[in-house]
Amino acid sequence: MSAPLLQVEDLRVTYRAGRGTVAAVKGVSFELARGRCLGVVGESGSGKSSLARAILRLEDGVAGRVRFDGQDVRALKRPDLLAFRRRAQMVFQDPIGSLNPRLKVGSALAEVLRVHRLAKTRGAAAAQAASWLETVGLDADYAGRFPHELSGGQRQRVNLARALCVGAEFLIADEPVSALDVSVQAQILNLLKSLQERRGITWMLIGHDLAVMRHMADEVIVMKAGAVVERGAAADVLARPVHAYTKELLAAAPNVGRALDRRGSGPAVWD
Amino acid sequence: MKPTDLNGRVNGEADAVLTAAGLGVGFFAEDGRRLEVVGDVDLVLRAGRTTALVGESGCGKSITAAALGGLLPRGMALDRGEIRWADGAARGPGRGLTYVFQDPGECLDPVFTIGNQIRETLPPEERGRARERMEELLRTVGFEEPARVLASYPHQLSGGMQQRAMLAMALAGRPRVLVADEPTTALDVTVQAKILRLLADLQRAERLAVLLIAHNLGVVAEIADEVHVMYAGRIVESGPVDMLRQPRHPYVQGLLKALPRLDGSGRLEGIEGSVPPLGRRPAGCRFHPRCPLAREVCREKAPEMRACGEERAVACWACGEGGWA
Ligand SMILES: Nc1ncnc2c1ncn2[C@@H]1O[C@H](COP(=O)(O)OP(=O)(O)OP(=O)(O)O)[C@@H](O)[C@H]1O
Ligand SMILES: Nc1ncnc2c1ncn2[C@@H]1O[C@H](COP(=O)(O)OP(=O)(O)OP(=O)(O)O)[C@@H](O)[C@H]1O
Ligand SMILES: [Mg+2]
Ligand SMILES: [Mg+2]
Numbered sequence: 001m002s003a004p005l006l007q008v009e010d011l012r013v014t015y016r017a018g019r020g021t022v023a024a025v026k027g028v029s030f031e032l033a034r035g036r037c038l039g040v041v042g043e044s045g046s047g048k049s050s051l052a053r054a055i056l057r058l059e060d061g062v063a064g065r066v067r068f069d070g071q072d073v074r075a076l077k078r079p080d081l082l083a084f085r086r087r088a089q090m091v092f093q094d095p096i097g098s099l100n101p102r103l104k105v106g107s108a109l110a111e112v113l114r115v116h117r118l119a120k121t122r123g124a125a126a127a128q129a130a131s132w133l134e135t136v137g138l139d140a141d142y143a144g145r146f147p148h149e150l151s152g153g154q155r156q157r158v159n160l161a162r163a164l165c166v167g168a169e170f171l172i173a174d175e176p177v178s179a180l181d182v183s184v185q186a187q188i189l190n191l192l193k194s195l196q197e198r199r200g201i202t203w204m205l206i207g208h209d210l211a212v213m214r215h216m217a218d219e220v221i222v223m224k225a226g227a228v229v230e231r232g233a234a235a236d237v238l239a240r241p242v243h244a245y246t247k248e249l250l251a252a253a254p255n256v257g258r259a260l261d262r263r264g265s266g267p268a269v270w271d
Numbered sequence: 272m273k274p275t276d277l278n279g280r281v282n283g284e285a286d287a288v289l290t291a292a293g294l295g296v297g298f299f300a301e302d303g304r305r306l307e308v309v310g311d312v313d314l315v316l317r318a319g320r321t322t323a324l325v326g327e328s329g330c331g332k333s334i335t336a337a338a339l340g341g342l343l344p345r346g347m348a349l350d351r352g353e354i355r356w357a358d359g360a361a362r363g364p365g366r367g368l369t370y371v372f373q374d375p376g377e378c379l380d381p382v383f384t385i386g387n388q389i390r391e392t393l394p395p396e397e398r399g400r401a402r403e404r405m406e407e408l409l410r411t412v413g414f415e416e417p418a419r420v421l422a423s424y425p426h427q428l429s430g431g432m433q434q435r436a437m438l439a440m441a442l443a444g445r446p447r448v449l450v451a452d453e454p455t456t457a458l459d460v461t462v463q464a465k466i467l468r469l470l471a472d473l474q475r476a477e478r479l480a481v482l483l484i485a486h487n488l489g490v491v492a493e494i495a496d497e498v499h500v501m502y503a504g505r506i507v508e509s510g511p512v513d514m515l516r517q518p519r520h521p522y523v524q525g526l527l528k529a530l531p532r533l534d535g536s537g538r539l540e541g542i543e544g545s546v547p548p549l550g551r552r553p554a555g556c557r558f559h560p561r562c563p564l565a566r567e568v569c570r571e572k573a574p575e576m577r578a579c580g581e582e583r584a585v586a587c588w589a590c591g592e593g594g595w596a
Binding site: 015017018041042043044045046049137138139141142148150154178180181182183184185186187189190208209210211212214215235238239248249250252253254255256257259260263264 | 326327328329344422423427428429430431432456458459460461462463464486487488489490491492493512513515516525526527529530531532533534535539540541542545548551
């Protein structure tokens with residue numbers, strides 16, 4: 001076995017809130033091997049996004065250790081830090097907030113490609129941008145649109161294209177498909193999977209859809225109140241959950257057949 | 272509490288709060304050309320019932336909802352059909368109809384506390400006992416420490432907490448119609464289940480008419496009474512929620528097949544292609560380029576909604592009486 005790409009040791013995130021503090025992540029440790037997908041599930045406020053931001057050094061108030069490809073991420077200085085930012089990227093939960101409203105999406109992608117010197121000429125950048133849009137399932141026509149002219153799902157695809165086009169090796173995707181309709185979700189998940197297989201991309205996938213996790217993740221960690229309460233191979237954890245909270249998650253997963261059966265046979269939906 | 276009866280008769284027009292008939296929204300390009308964003312939309316929102324609008328991204332669900340409340344984006348106009356309120360009065364956003372969105376960022380202002388923002392939406396006669404009412408609203412949406420939340424700024428709350436705060440804000444105006452546009456999409460399942468339960472309870476207890484926009488068919492199956500599936504600006508199949516057991520339209524069948532299974536079985540199967548952008552919608556049935564059943568007639572003529580069984584209707588040449596499937 002090669003060394004893991006990511007090692008997280010006793011990571012803690014504490015926020016100041018008013019006069020007190022909030023411990024959002026309370027000592028999380030895990031390792032992630034190159035080319036694998038780690039699923040992170042947990043209730044709202046359990047610290048998943050805080051954990052992600054801490055790993056990518058987007059957060060202050062962090063304690064503990066993050067090693068990426070052997071380097072101590074929290075100690076990185078400028079040129080190495082910039083390289084890290086290219087190699088490790090985040091796809092955010094909120095697509096509109098991370099797109100520049102004044103740039104057409106094609107130009108936005110082209111600019112990213114130029115800044116990172118991945119395209120020599122303007123023409124080459126535009127062509128690459130168009131091809132990345134197609135990779136995420138958007139007609140090349142969409143290059144000429146502004147973010148506000150796109151529906152929510154279309155914006156999230158642009159967002160994914162932007163993270164992918166820099167050639168990141170490690171991506172943290174925070175609810176990347178939860179705003180997408182299922183037909184496109186299936187396409188994007190298949191795309192993510194093929195990127196993982198063909199290019200050895202390593203993923204941390206944050207989400208709440210256990211069925212998606214079952215299809216995508218190799219391993220999962222289940223978080224509650226800032227701590228990991230269950231971990232293991234995705235297939236095992238989801239088929240035979242041990243912790244009460246994981247069981248609760250499975251029971252709450254929306255499912256067409258189960259919901260209709262429950263409503264059709266019993267007197268009410270939730271009673 | 273009155274149970275949701277799946278087979279319960281819809282009480283004619285009696286419970287109708289808002290009726291949309293033949294609704295059409297146009298987008299006006301710079302040259303003045305009208306592009307249809309949504310068309311021929313018929314909807315009846317009833318007190319105490321949840322109507323779901325589903326369909327892929329870009330099919331026009333949010334624009335339909337925006338048209339109901341007079342909140343269309345610039346460049347668009349509601350210029351076909353009509354909207355009738357049961358009491359005859361035209362009602363805009365505000366006391367009649369309120370929205371809860373998928374993205375709390377669209378509603379919550381980062382520079383004001385939650386308390387300040389909820390206070391703004393209270394009806395004038397309740398401003399006197401504002402604090403009490405706000406704490407009550409926050410408890411209704413499941414907060415155990417309403418005082419802490421009232422004093423918080425949006426960024427101090429997690430996504431799920433922001434979503435609940437937004438729901439409290441929407442309820443503050445005591446609306447009759449609540450439009451919930453992907454209200455639980457960004458939430459983990461246990462909170463989603465709580466919010467759905469909350470919506471179902473509010474809908475029954477306050478006799479709210481809920482228009483639920485969702486792309487998760489599991490969510491729809493949990494709480495909707497009626498379902499309308501939209502494709503490229505048109506409703507293509509409608510019926511009681513039970514129709515999801517055996518949808519007729521190939522599009523709806525495709526949506527169901529694309530759902531990942533909890534046991535991990537089966538390959539993830541998307542629907543080939545994507546929703547055409549405005550102005551690029553094909554002639555004939557708009558779904559035909561992606562449809563496994565498409566034939567000549569589908570490319571030439573748009574199918575209209577036709578009844579197909581009790582309270583069900585579908586727009587597909589292959590379905591229903593005289594269809595070939
Ligand atoms: N900037 C901040 N200041 C103060 N508290 C914060 C801040 N950001 C997050 N928190 C708190 O930290 C905890 C963890 O939040 P986080 O956003 O990491 O949760 P999450 O698991 O990503 O939730 P969700 O599924 O809702 O996105 C919550 O209690 C939240 O209120
Ligand atoms: N402000 C706008 N200007 C121009 N076109 C727009 C605008 N907003 C939406 N559209 C277009 O109108 C159509 C319908 O969009 P709408 O937002 O209603 O989709 P939706 O069904 O709500 O999708 P989603 O599930 O992604 O939210 C899409 O083709 C979209 O690109
Ligand atoms: Mg989060
Ligand atoms: Mg929408």
